[in-house]
Amino acid sequence: MNPRALAGIAALVGHYDVLFVDQFGVLHDGTAPYPGVRDALARLRDAGQRVVLLSNSGRPGPYNAGRLARLGLGPELYETIVTSGDTALALARSGEIPVRPGMRCLLIDSGGQDTAFCDALGLVVEAEPARADLVLIAGSRGDVVTEAEYRAMLAPLARRGARAVCTNPDRRMLVPGGTAFGAGRIAELYEEEGGTVDWIGKPHPAIYAHAARLCRVRAERVLCIGDSVEHDIAGARGFGADSALVRTGILADAAPAALRAAFVRHGVWPDYVLPGLVW
Template identity: 40%
Template sequence: MNVATTAISGLRAIADRFDHVLLDQWGTLHEGKAIFPAARECVTRLREAGKRVLVLSNSGKRASSNQERLATLGLSPEAYDGILSSGEVTWSGLHARAHEPFAGLGRACFLITRGGDRSIVDGLDLTIVTDVQEADFILLGGLDDAAAEPERWREWLSTAAARRLPMLCANPDLVMFGAKGLIPAPGALAAFYQRLGGTATFVGKPHAPMFAAALERLGNPDPRRVLVIGDSLDHDIAGGRAAAMLTLLVRSGAHRETLADADELPAIRVAAGSEAGMPHWTMKHLTW
């Protein structure tokens, strides 16, 4: 169903429309250096207004790692109601092995993460291998800036594709903020693997399991009273719309080059690709 997209200057204008917020992290709360002051105030005001705020992130790291990082950037755990990362959902799936795509994976894992982080495999019955020839599957949790360009992985991933190794991508984001601006994110590397003939399964926004896990964490409220706030049409808005939730696009994040100063709906519609991908509301920065 199509929606009428409205530009607003602050969340106070629509506060009566929702009870819960699923709040994106990168590009919405911060860009890796410090929590945006207006965003910090907004989270405070949301809680004062009785809203539950759950940070929903496509980070391939565990929830605790993300919580610690937010604290160092200026947002304490007491300021919001919890955090759910795609890395946490992936870890839980690999731990339980109760359903696909987790149940069918082997135990020898070729691990790709950012900064050598291994929290996504801590406590799991896995053997981490450094040669794709010895792996049963690839677990893609994150990428260092210097290794973000997919072409750097062509030789290894071509070998993996020839062996029909499944890839589990715990961060579907296509772009991320690097030291010099936007660079390819893990989702782009997984898409590159698919183009090489490999099979990739994604955990995180916009995929349904992420939003189902978020609703469960919130106590299974009516999704029509849940507002998804994020800077990605492809992940935050598409996932929220598919889950029958309300959606708000922050234009100064992933789409900043085309939408940061554009209030005209045609520009957003072009970026969204269709009326079905349009957000309910849009604002330049997260603010109350």
């Protein structure tokens, strides 16, 4: 049960065909890359190791690529980005998520009002909750909006039977100075009020299956790297891949006892523990 502690990712180069690497909490904290990350990505690339970024972002891959580039992590450092937003769009287009053009969609995000999902499917962005047919939970403003405010806004839609799609299952998110509740918690509130939620993103299986198809790789040849036991490590186990937990992000300050408690609580242990994504 005890994960193997490693000083850096160099020890695992060539052991796996593809590394599925989380974004927030592993590559950066939302404002800057973590120390050593750019060097590690460059060395992985130079060693011929495939790196695919697997992110619980409700926004599409190209948006995330732009944000990473502005942080100094350009597209030359990884193969591609697969997001939960991309996965949800693919599922909607295939009919696995029941949406239809013209539906009125209430968009809940981090404040940027990214309408790519709605635009691609012909949905109408609806600012008035009472008129919405669908709720897209893509982000959270949990650092400025309370759970009670979200609950009051969403409860009438849940009681009316409007379906919700959560494209970012993270229950906690990094914010300046700490963490706040994320989109996953908002989706939980919706379920608590009786609403139905389609969960897209880690730890749920669809994002892994989508990424594996795109990369033409089998689960047993993948190493998943992340900072969340609940999402990255549990998701890897469900997918059938090995996993590595980094001690940056939401568990950066967790004491050993708290870390063990998280493993027990979620019933999963990583195969490796790294101080960060460092060489």
